[in-house]
Amino acid sequence: xxxxxxxxxxxxxxxxxxxxxxxxxxxxxxxxxxxxxxxxxxxxxxxxxxxxxxxxxxxxxxxxxxxxxxxxxxxxxxxxxxxxxxxxxxxxxxxxxxxxxxxxxxxxxxxxxxxxxxxxxxxxxxxxxxxxxxxxxxxxxxxxxxxxxxxxxxxxxxxxxxxxxxxxxxxxxxxxxxxxxxxxxxxxxxxxxxxxxxxxxxxxxxxxxxxxxxxxxxxxxxxxxxxxxxxxxxxxxxxxxxxxxxxxxxxxxxxxxxxxxxxxxxxxxxxxxxxxxxxxxxxxxxxxxxxxxxxxxxxxxxxxxxxxxxxxxxxxxxxxxxxxxxxxxxxxxxxxxxxxxxxxxxxxxxxxxxxxxxxxxxxxxxxxxxxxxxxxxxxxxxxxxxxxxxxxxxxxxxxxxxxxxxxxxxxxxxxxxxxxxxxxxxxxxxxxxxxxxxxxxxxxxxxxxxxxxxxxxxxxxxxxxxxxxxxxxxxxxxxxxxxxxxxxxxxxxxxxxx
Amino acid sequence: xxxxxxxxxxxxxxxxxxxxxxxxxxxxxxxxxxxxxxxxxxxxxxxxxxxxxxxxxxxxxxxxxxxxxxxxxxxxxxxxxxxxxxxxxxxxxxxxxxxxxxxxxxxxxxxxxxxxxxxxxxxxxxxxxxxxxxxxxxxxxxxxxxxxxxxxxxxxxxxxxxxxxxxxxxxxxxxxxxxxxxxxxxxxxxxxxxxxxxxxxxxxxxxxxxxxxxxxxxxxxxxxxxxxxxxxxxxxxxxxxxxxxxxxxxxxxxxxxxxxxxxxxxxxxxxxxxxxxxxxxxxxxxxxxxxxxxxxxxxxxxxxxxxxxxxxxxxxxxxxxxxxxxxxxxxxxxxxxxxxxxxxxxxxxxxxxxxxxxxxxxxxxxxxxxxxxxxxxxxxxxxxxxxxxxxxxxxxxxxxxxxxxxxxxxxxxxxxxxxxxxxxxxxxxxxxxxxxxxxxxxxxxxxxxxxxxxxx
Numbered sequence: 001x002x003x004x005x006x007x008x009x010x011x012x013x014x015x016x017x018x019x020x021x022x023x024x025x026x027x028x029x030x031x032x033x034x035x036x037x038x039x040x041x042x043x044x045x046x047x048x049x050x051x052x053x054x055x056x057x058x059x060x061x062x063x064x065x066x067x068x069x070x071x072x073x074x075x076x077x078x079x080x081x082x083x084x085x086x087x088x089x090x091x092x093x094x095x096x097x098x099x100x101x102x103x104x105x106x107x108x109x110x111x112x113x114x115x116x117x118x119x120x121x122x123x124x125x126x127x128x129x130x131x132x133x134x135x136x137x138x139x140x141x142x143x144x145x146x147x148x149x150x151x152x153x154x155x156x157x158x159x160x161x162x163x164x165x166x167x168x169x170x171x172x173x174x175x176x177x178x179x180x181x182x183x184x185x186x187x188x189x190x191x192x193x194x195x196x197x198x199x200x201x202x203x204x205x206x207x208x209x210x211x212x213x214x215x216x217x218x219x220x221x222x223x224x225x226x227x228x229x230x231x232x233x234x235x236x237x238x239x240x241x242x243x244x245x246x247x248x249x250x251x252x253x254x255x256x257x258x259x260x261x262x263x264x265x266x267x268x269x270x271x272x273x274x275x276x277x278x279x280x281x282x283x284x285x286x287x288x289x290x291x292x293x294x295x296x297x298x299x300x301x302x303x304x305x306x307x308x309x310x311x312x313x314x315x316x317x318x319x320x321x322x323x324x325x326x327x328x329x330x331x332x333x334x335x336x337x338x339x340x341x342x343x344x345x346x347x348x349x350x351x352x353x354x355x356x357x358x359x360x361x362x363x364x365x366x367x368x369x370x371x372x373x374x375x376x377x378x379x380x381x382x383x384x385x386x387x388x389x390x391x392x393x394x395x396x397x398x399x400x401x402x403x404x405x406x407x408x409x410x411x412x413x414x415x416x417x418x419x420x421x422x423x424x425x426x427x428x429x430x431x432x433x434x435x436x437x438x439x440x441x442x443x444x445x446x447x448x449x450x451x452x453x454x455x456x457x458x459x460x461x462x463x464x465x466x467x468x469x470x471x472x473x474x475x476x477x478x479x480x481x482x483x484x485x486x487x488x489x490x491x492x493x494x495x496x497x498x
Numbered sequence: 499x500x501x502x503x504x505x506x507x508x509x510x511x512x513x514x515x516x517x518x519x520x521x522x523x524x525x526x527x528x529x530x531x532x533x534x535x536x537x538x539x540x541x542x543x544x545x546x547x548x549x550x551x552x553x554x555x556x557x558x559x560x561x562x563x564x565x566x567x568x569x570x571x572x573x574x575x576x577x578x579x580x581x582x583x584x585x586x587x588x589x590x591x592x593x594x595x596x597x598x599x600x601x602x603x604x605x606x607x608x609x610x611x612x613x614x615x616x617x618x619x620x621x622x623x624x625x626x627x628x629x630x631x632x633x634x635x636x637x638x639x640x641x642x643x644x645x646x647x648x649x650x651x652x653x654x655x656x657x658x659x660x661x662x663x664x665x666x667x668x669x670x671x672x673x674x675x676x677x678x679x680x681x682x683x684x685x686x687x688x689x690x691x692x693x694x695x696x697x698x699x700x701x702x703x704x705x706x707x708x709x710x711x712x713x714x715x716x717x718x719x720x721x722x723x724x725x726x727x728x729x730x731x732x733x734x735x736x737x738x739x740x741x742x743x744x745x746x747x748x749x750x751x752x753x754x755x756x757x758x759x760x761x762x763x764x765x766x767x768x769x770x771x772x773x774x775x776x777x778x779x780x781x782x783x784x785x786x787x788x789x790x791x792x793x794x795x796x797x798x799x800x801x802x803x804x805x806x807x808x809x810x811x812x813x814x815x816x817x818x819x820x821x822x823x824x825x826x827x828x829x830x831x832x833x834x835x836x837x838x839x840x841x842x843x844x845x846x847x848x849x850x851x852x853x854x855x856x857x858x859x860x861x862x863x864x865x866x867x868x869x870x871x872x873x874x875x876x877x878x879x880x881x882x883x884x885x886x887x888x889x890x891x892x893x894x895x896x897x898x899x900x901x902x903x904x905x906x907x908x909x910x911x912x913x914x915x916x917x918x919x920x921x922x923x924x925x926x927x928x929x930x931x932x933x934x935x936x937x938x939x940x941x942x943x944x945x946x947x948x949x950x951x952x953x954x
Contacts, residue, residue: 064590090557273834330774
């Protein structure tokens with residue numbers, strides 16, 4: 001389809017604006033700095049612009065379009081009331097540096113979210129400032145770093161990360177200046193306690209791990225791992241990417257973790273928006289709380305004359321004593337936190353039921369796929385990515401047998417699923433499973449959808465290899481040439497060099 | 499909750515299909531000693547209508563800037579986002595999509611982000627732009643680490659970066675957190691009494707890995723001397739400029755006067771202030787920095803039938819491939835807010851963006867005119883050219899002024915004492931395209947009354 005620059009409106013086309021308060025000729029402009037050439041932007045009238053973006057949206061797939069079993073991403077339904085609330089002037093038209101008495105409603109919402117997140121994770125304090133999961137990881141690792149510097153243990157310069165970890169874990173730790181120690185997983189994808197023990201000493205600052213792990217399995221040895229790491233004086237860091245599986249059933253605190261980040265855009269339904277915005281609060285145990293980025297929201301008894309939103313309670317900002325400072329200039333993605341507050345209110349203590357249904361759906365789908373495959377006689381073409389009786393919120397399949405028998409790869413299956421009208425599962429992650437498909441249905445998919453997907457998945461697996469190699473054929477474009485993109489870099493219009 | 503979980507009431511049927519009898523069976527792998535034994539001590543669930551009512555009550559207790567005569571900015575700016583932007587951006591195909599890993603069904607967002615890159619690239623005058631980072635502060639921090647990766651070897655001041663001393667402490671803190679791990683030493687780039695860069699300080703920065711300076715600077719001042727910085731610092735020192743992107747409708751693109759990397763807060767294009775987030779950071783650079791830049795980039799390519807298509811490219815810089823050797827840990831970014839920015843920019847066009855910049859300049863002009871008539875208020879940099887905001891010196895503290903003027907329904911600006919103790923009597927007054935004449939009148943009247951009281 002056309003790109004923006006294919007629209008060739010007359011000069012001045014586009015959004016009509018009121019006249020300036022003072023005529024341009026009277027302005028005292030910095031003449032030596034005036035722009036000589038206008039940016040070569042396209043010119044569109046509103047009807048053209050609306051149609052352009054509407055047509056672009058029709059070439060995009062979201063949860064609203066269809067089933068989105070993208071493992072590790074928790075693509076659940078985004079309740080629409082959250083968007084309605086997020087448009088209210090009490091959030092949109094608010095500046096973070098307004099005085100506290102202008103922001104009591106927002107502070108109350110922040111305080112409630114801090115409390116809820118702390119309770120769910122078994123942590124003592126929470127900051128909502130980090131704006132993405134990776135920034136949350138980085139923030140927590142920085143807090144741990146300052147905690148050790150404060151204690152005179154600056155020799156702790158290494159962080160342990162399992163080989164199945166999400167790439168942001170090692171990247172975040174490295175950004176903070178840590179050396180990465182990668183430990184192998186066992187054959188079934190779980191922590192190898194012996195391998196872990198072998199790398200532990202007093203240079204270890206922390207271990208970063210997610211549970212359930214990236215294969216969708218609960219780390220049954222997690223308490224033992226925590227004990228080992230704590231035994232050498234290290235900290236345990238919980239990557240909350242898979243938190244959707246366990247709320248109300250267990251918590252990072254119970255498992256022995258000292259710090260955790262939450263992905264509000266996964267667990268608490270902040271829409272992912274094609275790549276963001278997210279929100280990545282962190283929770284910590286009391287000993288790390290003085291290092292959190294500030295300010296956090298606290299509450300005190302209201303004084304006479306203060307207009308409260310909750311009787312007798314006054315919400316205020318508080319700077320933690322040894323704060324690492326800021327990771328975002330303002331108070332984080334307040335608009336995302338607000339949406340997730342609305343989501344939380346919808347469940348309250350029934351967040352536990354939410355997690356149970358996420359796990360129910362994943363296990364149900366896993367069983368249905370294996371059953372359908374057996375019935376169709378294609379069960380020899382894939383195997384579980386890891387041996388297990390029950391999965392948690394997601395599970396992995398390895399297409400290695402199909403690759404060996406037919407030359408059909410995980411990517412071929414993914415593209416075949418696109419032709420069936422589904423988003424593909426996550427492919428080739430975690431790296432420890434060959435030809436990996438990682439499937440996460442979430443709690444918001446109906447049984448009927450899961451039944452249909454199981455049948456369609458098996459139909460794709462049974463499709464002849466030539467058809468799969470050529471897939472997809474029903475999508476807006478066919479298989480995209482990524483190598484061509486990298487070799488013939490074209491990152492902009494107009495294409496000429498600046 | 500009932501309306502969100504489609505399989506409520508079907509649990510037994512689904513469990514029995516797997517040979518289980520209870521939900522507990524699915525959690526049998528959670529060791530007993532880490533199980534949560536009691537219900538979560540949280541409130542009960544609410545319906546949509548109850549949530550809306552509570553949201554109205556709580557958010558209604560906040561004071562939206564539109565309900566006052568407001569002159570607070572300091573990095574975030576009141577704007578008008580055209581109606582079409584909100585209507586389009588909440589389309590589920592954009593709103594509820596993940597990162598476009600499956601390019602064939604993500605062409606819409608990929609193309610929109612490729613177009614965003616082109617719009618930003620043209621605006622700042624550099625050939626490469628990514629599809630957003632978190633905000634202007636992390637953009638500045640990532641620009642610095644990027645520059646150190648590029649110039650680490652040839653720089654004569656190893657690991658040293660000069661950062662404008664006017665950069666607000668909160669942003670400075672973000673930069674510190676992002677750079678301390680890489681052993682980067684931040685030194686202050688000094689400014690003269692009149693607010694412009696100190697040429698001696700710029701000369702000292704020659705041979706460092708980078709210099710970072712903002713245009714307009716955090717006090718709203720435009721500095722013509724930036725045009726000469728690149729020549730002074732030389733080719734092995736990255737010249738990084740932080741911008742207010744609206745100003746570039748009127749003022750020269752830093753890429754046209756030697757900037758190697760341009761960053762900034764994208765918010766005025768497409769996004770309300772939203773209490774400081776989500777907003778989006780702009781990141782653009784010259785070709786020499788492209789392979790060391792953070793974040794995602796979209797490239798135009800072809801599909802199997804040689805039709806035009808788009809996909810993520812240059813991914814080997816990123817964490818999901820390079821892990822701890824990645825250029826950044828950036829994964830989730832601010833795509834949807836950048837999309838709002840692209841929509842806003844596409845509606846403005848080249849003449850519209852200039853008109854928007856003129857409206858901002860004109861509003862500040864009107865505010866300065868009004869304040870110059872107030873006895874007791876002095877401009878901190880009377881000879882400078884400003885955009886969007888200006889620092890004024892008061893006869894009392896800015897904090898007192900803000901408190902006093904509230905009774906008049908006026909929020910007169912930002913207390914610069916929060917940035918620096920020696921500016922406690924300075925107020926940063928911001929005007930934007932949304933500033934109305936009657937608000938300026940109220941500001942001037944209330945300020946005059948307060949000044950008279952303080953002086954007396």
